[in-house]
Amino acid sequence: MALFIYGTATNTGKGFFTHADRRNFYLSGQPADVWVVGNNEKGALWLAEKNGVEKTKTEAQALVTAEVTAAQEAWDALSDEQKTMRDRPSQITLP
Amino acid sequence: MTTYPQIKGLRVKYLSADPATSEDGQVWYNSTTGNLRVDGMVLAAAWASGGALGTARNSLAGAGTATAAIGFGGYIPPNTGTTEEYNGTSWTEVSDLNTARRELAGFGTQSAAIASGGYTSPSPIGITESWNGTSWSEVGDLNTGRFSLTGFGTSTAGLVFSGNTPPFDTATAITESWNGSSWSEVGDLNTAVRSGAGSGTSTAGLSYGGISTAITTQTESWNGSAWTVVNAMNTARRGLSGSGTQTSTLASGGIKPALSNNTEQYNGTTWNTAPTLSTARQLAGQGGSSSSSATYFGGAAPSSTAVTEEFTGASTQTKNITTS
Numbered sequence: 504m505a506l507f508i509y510g511t512a513t514n515t516g517k518g519f520f521t522h523a524d525r526r527n528f529y530l531s532g533q534p535a536d537v538w539v540v541g542n543n544e545k546g547a548l549w550l551a552e553k554n555g556v557e558k559t560k561t562e563a564q565a566l567v568t569a570e571v572t573a574a575q576e577a578w579d580a581l582s583d584e585q586k587t588m589r590d591r592p593s594q595i596t597l598p
Numbered sequence: 599m600t601t602y603p604q605i606k607g608l609r610v611k612y613l614s615a616d617p618a619t620s621e622d623g624q625v626w627y628n629s630t631t632g633n634l635r636v637d638g639m640v641l642a643a644a645w646a647s648g649g650a651l652g653t654a655r656n657s658l659a660g661a662g663t664a665t666a667a668i669g670f671g672g673y674i675p676p677n678t679g680t681t682e683e684y685n686g687t688s689w690t691e692v693s694d695l696n697t698a699r700r701e702l703a704g705f706g707t708q709s710a711a712i713a714s715g716g717y718t719s720p721s722p723i724g725i726t727e728s729w730n731g732t733s734w735s736e737v738g739d740l741n742t743g744r745f746s747l748t749g750f751g752t753s754t755a756g757l758v759f760s761g762n763t764p765p766f767d768t769a770t771a772i773t774e775s776w777n778g779s780s781w782s783e784v785g786d787l788n789t790a791v792r793s794g795a796g797s798g799t800s801t802a803g804l805s806y807g808g809i810s811t812a813i814t815t816q817t818e819s820w821n822g823s824a825w826t827v828v829n830a831m832n833t834a835r836r837g838l839s840g841s842g843t844q845t846s847t848l849a850s851g852g853i854k855p856a857l858s859n860n861t862e863q864y865n866g867t868t869w870n871t872a873p874t875l876s877t878a879r880q881l882a883g884q885g886g887s888s889s890s891s892a893t894y895f896g897g898a899a900p901s902s903t904a905v906t907e908e909f910t911g912a913s914t915q916t917k918n919i920t921t922s
Contacts, residue, residue: 514905516649517687520876522910525644531859532877534899574900584720587766588701588746589837589881592900593856 507598508540508547509563512555524549531598534570537563539597564597571595610634622914634919641913644873645861648893648906649688653680656898659704659713660839660883664893664908666708667885668729673700674902677718681734683708684885684893684906693733697725701793701881703749703758708885710753712776715761717745722763726781728753738780742772748796748805754778755800757820760808762792769810773825775800785824789816795840795849795884802844804828804864809836813854817869819844831869833860837880839894846888848872848909853880857899861909863889877905 507529513536520530528549529541538555540546550557558566574592602625603609611617611626620626622638651669658672665686672678679695695713702716709731716723724740740758747761756776763770771786787805794808801822808814815830835852842848845866852858859878862869872889879897886892890911897903 514647514650516647516906519647522644522646525646525873525876526642530876532899532905534901571900577901584766588717588762589898590853590855592898595857 505542505560507560508542508550508557509560509597510538510540510550510555510557511536511563511566512538512550512553515553519553520549533563533567533595533597534574535566537566537597539563560597567595567597616916620916625919635916636919637916638914639917641915642873643890643910643912645875645894645907645909647876648686648895648908649684650906651689651896651904652682652691653678654902654904655680655896656879656881656902657700657702658881658883658896659702660841660885660893660895661704661706661711662708662885663887664885664891667883667893667895668704668708668711669883669885669895670704670711670713670729671695671699671702671716672883672896672902679734681729684895686893686908689895689906695727695734696736697723697727699723699725699745701745701747701762703747703761704883705749705751705756706753712749712751712753712756714749714758714776715740715744715747722761726776740774740781741783742770742774744770744772746792746808748794748808750796750798750803751776751800757784757800757803759787759796759805759820760791760794769808773820787818787825788827789814789818791816793836795838797840797842797847798844804840804844804847806831806840806847806849806864807835807838807852817864829868831862832871833858833862835860835880837898839882839884839897841884841886841892842888846890848884848886848889848892850884850892850894850909851875851879851882851897863911865889872909875907877903877907879903879905 655672699716724743744761838852879899882897
Protein backbone atom coordinates (compact mmCIF):
# COMPACT_ATOMS: atom_id res chain seq x y z
CA MET A 504 0.00 0.00 0.00
CA ALA A 505 1.22 3.49 -0.85
CA LEU A 506 2.45 5.50 2.11
CA PHE A 507 0.79 8.75 1.02
CA ILE A 508 -2.33 10.22 -0.53
CA TYR A 509 -1.91 13.25 -2.81
CA GLY A 510 -4.48 15.94 -3.39
CA THR A 511 -5.22 19.61 -3.82
CA ALA A 512 -7.17 21.64 -1.29
CA THR A 513 -7.41 25.34 -0.49
CA ASN A 514 -5.99 26.32 2.90
CA THR A 515 -8.90 28.17 4.49
CA GLY A 516 -6.87 29.35 7.46
CA LYS A 517 -7.70 28.75 11.11
CA GLY A 518 -8.99 25.22 11.63
CA PHE A 519 -7.90 23.96 8.20
CA PHE A 520 -5.64 21.56 10.03
CA THR A 521 -5.49 21.29 13.79
CA HIS A 522 -2.85 20.29 16.31
CA ALA A 523 -4.69 16.97 16.62
CA ASP A 524 -4.56 16.44 12.85
CA ARG A 525 -0.81 16.95 12.91
CA ARG A 526 -0.49 14.41 15.74
CA ASN A 527 -2.78 11.89 14.03
CA PHE A 528 -1.36 11.66 10.52
CA TYR A 529 1.42 12.86 8.23
CA LEU A 530 0.54 16.17 6.57
CA SER A 531 2.73 18.26 4.30
CA GLY A 532 1.72 21.39 2.39
CA GLN A 533 3.38 21.97 -0.95
CA PRO A 534 3.27 24.68 -3.64
CA ALA A 535 0.12 24.88 -5.83
CA ASP A 536 -2.17 23.92 -2.93
CA VAL A 537 -0.90 20.34 -3.10
CA TRP A 538 -1.15 18.33 0.13
CA VAL A 539 0.63 15.09 0.90
CA VAL A 540 -1.30 13.13 3.50
CA GLY A 541 -0.59 9.89 5.33
CA ASN A 542 -2.43 7.02 3.69
CA ASN A 543 -4.60 6.04 6.64
CA GLU A 544 -8.22 6.48 7.68
CA LYS A 545 -7.70 9.81 9.45
CA GLY A 546 -5.61 11.25 6.63
CA ALA A 547 -8.12 10.24 3.95
CA LEU A 548 -11.00 11.61 6.00
CA TRP A 549 -9.20 14.93 6.46
CA LEU A 550 -8.64 15.38 2.71
CA ALA A 551 -12.28 14.52 2.00
CA GLU A 552 -13.55 16.92 4.66
CA LYS A 553 -11.47 19.73 3.15
CA ASN A 554 -13.13 19.17 -0.24
CA GLY A 555 -9.77 17.99 -1.49
CA VAL A 556 -9.36 16.67 -5.01
CA GLU A 557 -7.30 13.50 -4.94
CA LYS A 558 -4.44 13.33 -7.46
CA THR A 559 -2.01 10.69 -8.50
CA LYS A 560 1.54 11.28 -7.35
CA THR A 561 2.49 12.12 -10.95
CA GLU A 562 -0.29 14.69 -11.23
CA ALA A 563 0.58 16.26 -7.90
CA GLN A 564 4.28 16.38 -8.80
CA ALA A 565 3.45 18.13 -12.10
CA LEU A 566 1.52 20.86 -10.25
CA VAL A 567 4.37 21.43 -7.81
CA THR A 568 7.00 21.44 -10.56
CA ALA A 569 5.03 24.00 -12.58
CA GLU A 570 4.82 26.40 -9.65
CA VAL A 571 8.48 26.04 -8.74
CA THR A 572 9.43 26.52 -12.40
CA ALA A 573 7.46 29.78 -12.44
CA ALA A 574 9.33 30.90 -9.31
CA GLN A 575 12.63 29.98 -10.93
CA GLU A 576 11.73 32.04 -14.01
CA ALA A 577 10.87 35.00 -11.77
CA TRP A 578 14.26 34.63 -10.05
CA ASP A 579 16.04 34.41 -13.44
CA ALA A 580 14.52 37.78 -14.39
CA LEU A 581 16.00 39.56 -11.34
CA SER A 582 19.07 41.79 -11.57
CA ASP A 583 22.41 40.19 -10.69
CA GLU A 584 22.46 42.27 -7.52
CA GLN A 585 19.06 41.04 -6.39
CA LYS A 586 19.93 37.44 -7.23
CA THR A 587 22.54 37.57 -4.48
CA MET A 588 19.79 38.23 -1.93
CA ARG A 589 18.42 34.70 -2.17
CA ASP A 590 19.11 31.42 -3.91
CA ARG A 591 17.33 30.27 -7.06
CA PRO A 592 14.34 28.16 -5.94
CA SER A 593 15.07 24.44 -6.04
CA GLN A 594 12.70 21.91 -7.54
CA ILE A 595 10.77 19.90 -4.97
CA THR A 596 10.42 16.12 -5.18
CA LEU A 597 7.32 14.84 -3.44
CA PRO A 598 7.77 11.93 -1.04
CA MET B 599 -3.50 -11.57 38.69
CA THR B 600 -1.50 -8.52 39.70
CA THR B 601 -3.73 -5.74 40.99
CA TYR B 602 -3.30 -1.97 40.97
CA PRO B 603 -2.65 -1.82 44.74
CA GLN B 604 0.12 -4.42 44.33
CA ILE B 605 1.77 -2.35 41.59
CA LYS B 606 1.21 1.13 42.96
CA GLY B 607 0.92 0.40 46.67
CA LEU B 608 -2.32 2.38 46.77
CA ARG B 609 -5.95 1.75 45.97
CA VAL B 610 -7.66 3.69 43.18
CA LYS B 611 -9.56 6.53 44.87
CA TYR B 612 -13.34 6.59 44.41
CA LEU B 613 -14.19 10.31 43.98
CA SER B 614 -17.35 12.21 43.09
CA ALA B 615 -15.30 14.75 41.10
CA ASP B 616 -11.82 15.05 39.62
CA PRO B 617 -9.34 16.21 42.31
CA ALA B 618 -8.42 19.90 42.24
CA THR B 619 -4.75 18.92 42.06
CA SER B 620 -3.22 15.65 40.94
CA GLU B 621 0.15 14.21 40.03
CA ASP B 622 1.31 12.79 36.70
CA GLY B 623 0.36 9.12 36.61
CA GLN B 624 -2.29 9.41 39.35
CA VAL B 625 -5.38 7.26 38.68
CA TRP B 626 -8.86 7.66 40.21
CA TYR B 627 -12.47 6.69 39.53
CA ASN B 628 -14.93 9.55 38.94
CA SER B 629 -18.23 8.17 40.26
CA THR B 630 -20.27 11.05 38.80
CA THR B 631 -19.19 10.46 35.20
CA GLY B 632 -18.45 6.77 35.66
CA ASN B 633 -14.95 7.10 34.20
CA LEU B 634 -11.59 5.75 35.31
CA ARG B 635 -9.27 8.77 35.01
CA VAL B 636 -5.52 9.27 34.73
CA ASP B 637 -3.51 12.48 34.95
CA GLY B 638 -0.33 13.37 33.12
CA MET B 639 -1.04 12.01 29.63
CA VAL B 640 1.43 13.77 27.34
CA LEU B 641 0.01 15.74 24.42
CA ALA B 642 2.77 16.19 21.87
CA ALA B 643 3.76 19.59 20.51
CA ALA B 644 2.38 20.43 17.07
CA TRP B 645 1.75 23.13 14.48
CA ALA B 646 -1.82 23.97 13.41
CA SER B 647 -3.11 26.29 10.71
CA GLY B 648 -3.90 29.88 11.60
CA GLY B 649 -5.73 32.65 9.78
CA ALA B 650 -4.11 33.65 6.47
CA LEU B 651 -2.36 37.00 6.07
CA GLY B 652 -4.36 39.52 4.05
CA THR B 653 -1.34 40.10 1.79
CA ALA B 654 0.82 37.14 0.80
CA ARG B 655 4.45 38.18 1.09
CA ASN B 656 7.91 37.14 2.19
CA SER B 657 10.88 38.89 3.82
CA LEU B 658 8.59 40.58 6.34
CA ALA B 659 9.27 41.23 10.02
CA GLY B 660 7.26 40.00 12.95
CA ALA B 661 6.85 40.92 16.61
CA GLY B 662 4.52 40.32 19.52
CA THR B 663 3.12 37.06 20.81
CA ALA B 664 1.38 34.07 19.24
CA THR B 665 -2.08 35.54 19.84
CA ALA B 666 -1.17 39.22 19.57
CA ALA B 667 1.34 39.39 16.73
CA ILE B 668 2.18 42.07 14.22
CA GLY B 669 3.70 41.59 10.75
CA PHE B 670 5.10 44.48 8.72
CA GLY B 671 6.94 45.20 5.51
CA GLY B 672 8.05 42.48 3.11
CA TYR B 673 8.19 41.65 -0.57
CA ILE B 674 5.08 40.70 -2.52
CA PRO B 675 6.76 41.65 -5.06
CA PRO B 676 7.20 44.63 -4.99
CA ASN B 677 8.48 45.82 -1.61
CA THR B 678 5.61 46.73 0.69
CA GLY B 679 4.94 48.64 3.90
CA THR B 680 1.82 46.60 4.62
CA THR B 681 1.23 46.08 8.34
CA GLU B 682 -1.17 43.51 9.76
CA GLU B 683 -2.17 42.51 13.29
CA TYR B 684 -3.09 38.97 14.39
CA ASN B 685 -5.52 38.22 17.21
CA GLY B 686 -5.03 34.45 17.33
CA THR B 687 -7.67 33.85 14.69
CA SER B 688 -7.39 36.36 11.86
CA TRP B 689 -5.26 39.21 10.51
CA THR B 690 -6.42 42.83 10.23
CA GLU B 691 -4.63 45.36 8.04
CA VAL B 692 -3.60 48.55 9.81
CA SER B 693 -1.44 51.56 8.82
CA ASP B 694 1.50 50.94 6.48
CA LEU B 695 5.14 51.63 7.21
CA ASN B 696 6.18 55.03 5.84
CA THR B 697 9.02 53.35 3.92
CA ALA B 698 8.11 50.13 2.09
CA ARG B 699 10.94 47.63 2.47
CA ARG B 700 11.89 43.99 2.82
CA GLU B 701 14.37 41.91 4.85
CA LEU B 702 14.08 44.34 7.78
CA ALA B 703 14.41 43.78 11.51
CA GLY B 704 11.37 43.96 13.75
CA PHE B 705 10.81 43.62 17.49
CA GLY B 706 8.54 44.72 20.31
CA THR B 707 4.85 44.09 20.84
CA GLN B 708 1.66 44.46 18.84
CA SER B 709 1.11 47.89 20.39
CA ALA B 710 4.71 49.14 20.54
CA ALA B 711 7.10 47.85 17.87
CA ILE B 712 10.23 48.90 16.01
CA ALA B 713 10.96 48.39 12.29
CA SER B 714 14.58 48.97 11.34
CA GLY B 715 16.81 48.65 8.31
CA GLY B 716 15.92 46.59 5.28
CA TYR B 717 16.19 46.90 1.56
CA THR B 718 14.60 49.41 -0.81
CA SER B 719 15.93 49.09 -4.33
CA PRO B 720 18.71 49.78 -5.08
CA SER B 721 20.31 49.88 -1.63
CA PRO B 722 20.11 48.87 2.01
CA ILE B 723 18.68 51.43 4.43
CA GLY B 724 19.02 52.37 8.09
CA ILE B 725 15.59 53.96 8.40
CA THR B 726 13.87 53.11 11.69
CA GLU B 727 10.18 53.51 12.42
CA SER B 728 8.29 53.23 15.70
CA TRP B 729 4.75 51.77 15.95
CA ASN B 730 2.45 53.12 18.68
CA GLY B 731 -0.46 50.76 18.08
CA THR B 732 -2.00 53.01 15.48
CA SER B 733 0.64 54.41 13.14
CA TRP B 734 4.35 54.37 12.27
CA SER B 735 6.64 57.37 12.93
CA GLU B 736 10.18 57.73 11.67
CA VAL B 737 12.78 57.85 14.44
CA GLY B 738 16.59 57.66 14.57
CA ASP B 739 18.38 55.82 11.75
CA LEU B 740 20.74 52.92 12.25
CA ASN B 741 24.41 53.90 12.11
CA THR B 742 24.97 51.20 9.47
CA GLY B 743 22.22 50.72 6.91
CA ARG B 744 21.76 47.05 6.09
CA PHE B 745 19.23 44.32 5.28
CA SER B 746 18.80 40.67 6.28
CA LEU B 747 19.48 41.86 9.83
CA THR B 748 17.86 40.62 13.04
CA GLY B 749 16.56 42.29 16.16
CA PHE B 750 14.92 41.70 19.52
CA GLY B 751 13.79 43.65 22.55
CA THR B 752 11.19 46.32 23.22
CA SER B 753 10.35 49.65 21.61
CA THR B 754 12.45 51.41 24.26
CA ALA B 755 15.30 48.90 24.73
CA GLY B 756 16.27 46.83 21.73
CA LEU B 757 19.14 45.37 19.78
CA VAL B 758 19.80 44.77 16.07
CA PHE B 759 22.73 42.78 14.77
CA SER B 760 24.12 40.97 11.74
CA GLY B 761 22.92 41.74 8.23
CA ASN B 762 23.96 42.26 4.66
CA THR B 763 25.98 45.30 3.65
CA PRO B 764 27.29 46.35 0.23
CA PRO B 765 28.64 44.60 -1.76
CA PHE B 766 25.50 42.56 -1.66
CA ASP B 767 26.59 39.22 -0.27
CA THR B 768 28.73 40.58 2.58
CA ALA B 769 27.71 39.55 6.08
CA THR B 770 28.37 41.86 9.02
CA ALA B 771 28.88 41.34 12.76
CA ILE B 772 27.81 44.89 13.66
CA THR B 773 25.49 45.16 16.66
CA GLU B 774 23.56 48.30 17.59
CA SER B 775 21.61 49.08 20.75
CA TRP B 776 18.34 51.08 20.73
CA ASN B 777 17.38 53.24 23.73
CA GLY B 778 14.02 54.45 22.47
CA SER B 779 15.38 57.37 20.48
CA SER B 780 18.79 56.54 18.98
CA TRP B 781 21.16 53.72 18.07
CA SER B 782 24.63 53.13 19.56
CA GLU B 783 27.14 50.61 18.27
CA VAL B 784 28.02 47.96 20.85
CA GLY B 785 29.97 44.67 20.86
CA ASP B 786 30.11 42.79 17.55
CA LEU B 787 29.03 39.22 17.01
CA ASN B 788 31.93 36.77 17.04
CA THR B 789 31.04 35.72 13.50
CA ALA B 790 29.57 37.98 10.82
CA VAL B 791 26.27 36.56 9.62
CA ARG B 792 23.20 37.53 7.58
CA SER B 793 19.69 36.09 7.18
CA GLY B 794 19.79 34.62 10.67
CA ALA B 795 17.28 34.88 13.50
CA GLY B 796 17.20 36.04 17.08
CA SER B 797 15.13 36.31 20.21
CA GLY B 798 15.29 37.75 23.70
CA THR B 799 15.72 41.14 25.34
CA SER B 800 18.31 43.91 25.14
CA THR B 801 20.15 42.34 28.07
CA ALA B 802 19.63 38.60 27.43
CA GLY B 803 19.30 37.44 23.84
CA LEU B 804 20.29 34.91 21.21
CA SER B 805 21.48 34.97 17.61
CA TYR B 806 21.21 31.74 15.61
CA GLY B 807 21.49 30.34 12.12
CA GLY B 808 21.94 32.38 8.95
CA ILE B 809 24.81 32.46 6.48
CA SER B 810 28.35 33.61 7.13
CA THR B 811 30.70 32.07 4.57
CA ALA B 812 28.30 29.10 4.48
CA ILE B 813 24.91 28.34 5.98
CA THR B 814 25.51 27.98 9.70
CA THR B 815 24.21 26.46 12.92
CA GLN B 816 26.17 28.93 15.05
CA THR B 817 24.40 30.29 18.10
CA GLU B 818 25.62 33.25 20.12
CA SER B 819 24.32 34.50 23.46
CA TRP B 820 24.09 38.25 24.32
CA ASN B 821 24.46 39.40 27.94
CA GLY B 822 23.85 43.11 27.44
CA SER B 823 27.40 43.96 26.44
CA ALA B 824 29.02 41.04 24.59
CA TRP B 825 28.28 37.95 22.50
CA THR B 826 29.44 34.45 23.51
CA VAL B 827 29.32 31.37 21.28
CA VAL B 828 27.10 28.67 22.80
CA ASN B 829 25.81 25.27 21.65
CA ALA B 830 24.93 25.21 17.96
CA MET B 831 21.60 24.41 16.33
CA ASN B 832 21.06 20.91 14.93
CA THR B 833 20.18 21.98 11.39
CA ALA B 834 21.99 24.73 9.51
CA ARG B 835 19.54 27.15 7.93
CA ARG B 836 19.31 30.69 6.62
CA GLY B 837 16.15 32.74 6.21
CA LEU B 838 14.75 31.16 9.38
CA SER B 839 12.59 32.94 11.95
CA GLY B 840 12.64 32.94 15.71
CA SER B 841 10.90 34.17 18.83
CA GLY B 842 10.94 33.74 22.59
CA THR B 843 13.55 34.40 25.23
CA GLN B 844 17.22 33.59 25.73
CA THR B 845 16.26 30.45 27.65
CA SER B 846 13.09 29.47 25.78
CA THR B 847 13.31 30.03 22.03
CA LEU B 848 11.62 28.58 18.97
CA ALA B 849 13.41 28.63 15.58
CA SER B 850 11.32 27.83 12.52
CA GLY B 851 11.66 27.26 8.77
CA GLY B 852 14.41 28.62 6.53
CA ILE B 853 16.38 27.19 3.63
CA LYS B 854 19.25 24.67 3.81
CA PRO B 855 19.48 24.99 0.67
CA ALA B 856 16.13 23.22 0.09
CA LEU B 857 13.20 24.95 1.78
CA SER B 858 13.02 23.80 5.38
CA ASN B 859 10.11 22.83 7.62
CA ASN B 860 12.49 22.26 10.56
CA THR B 861 11.61 23.56 13.99
CA GLU B 862 13.96 23.60 16.96
CA GLN B 863 13.48 24.57 20.60
CA TYR B 864 16.29 26.07 22.71
CA ASN B 865 16.14 25.67 26.48
CA GLY B 866 19.02 27.93 27.45
CA THR B 867 21.61 25.20 26.94
CA THR B 868 20.80 22.99 23.97
CA TRP B 869 18.72 22.94 20.80
CA ASN B 870 16.18 20.12 20.46
CA THR B 871 14.27 19.06 17.37
CA ALA B 872 10.55 19.85 17.50
CA PRO B 873 7.62 18.89 15.22
CA THR B 874 7.91 20.26 11.68
CA LEU B 875 5.92 23.00 10.00
CA SER B 876 3.33 21.68 7.56
CA THR B 877 4.63 23.99 4.81
CA ALA B 878 8.37 24.38 4.32
CA ARG B 879 9.30 28.02 3.68
CA GLN B 880 11.80 30.77 4.38
CA LEU B 881 11.75 34.51 5.08
CA ALA B 882 8.57 34.41 7.15
CA GLY B 883 7.56 36.50 10.15
CA GLN B 884 7.20 35.09 13.64
CA GLY B 885 5.74 36.24 16.93
CA GLY B 886 5.90 34.36 20.18
CA SER B 887 6.84 34.47 23.82
CA SER B 888 8.55 31.12 24.41
CA SER B 889 9.62 27.83 22.85
CA SER B 890 6.08 26.51 23.30
CA SER B 891 4.02 29.33 21.84
CA ALA B 892 4.52 31.02 18.47
CA THR B 893 2.81 32.11 15.26
CA TYR B 894 4.75 31.77 12.00
CA PHE B 895 3.34 33.68 9.02
CA GLY B 896 3.96 34.41 5.35
CA GLY B 897 7.26 33.59 3.69
CA ALA B 898 8.52 32.20 0.39
CA ALA B 899 7.41 28.65 -0.43
CA PRO B 900 8.99 29.33 -2.93
CA SER B 901 6.53 32.04 -4.09
CA SER B 902 5.06 34.48 -1.58
CA THR B 903 2.51 32.84 0.69
CA ALA B 904 -0.12 34.04 3.17
CA VAL B 905 -0.06 30.82 5.18
CA THR B 906 0.02 31.10 8.97
CA GLU B 907 0.84 28.29 11.39
CA GLU B 908 0.54 28.25 15.17
CA PHE B 909 2.87 26.25 17.41
CA THR B 910 1.79 24.82 20.74
CA GLY B 911 4.34 23.01 22.89
CA ALA B 912 3.89 19.67 24.60
CA SER B 913 1.54 19.57 27.58
CA THR B 914 -0.07 17.05 29.87
CA GLN B 915 -3.77 16.42 30.33
CA THR B 916 -6.21 14.27 32.26
CA LYS B 917 -7.89 11.54 30.23
CA ASN B 918 -10.37 8.69 30.63
CA ILE B 919 -8.91 5.19 30.63
CA THR B 920 -10.79 3.03 28.15
CA THR B 921 -10.38 -0.49 26.87
CA SER B 922 -10.94 0.46 23.20
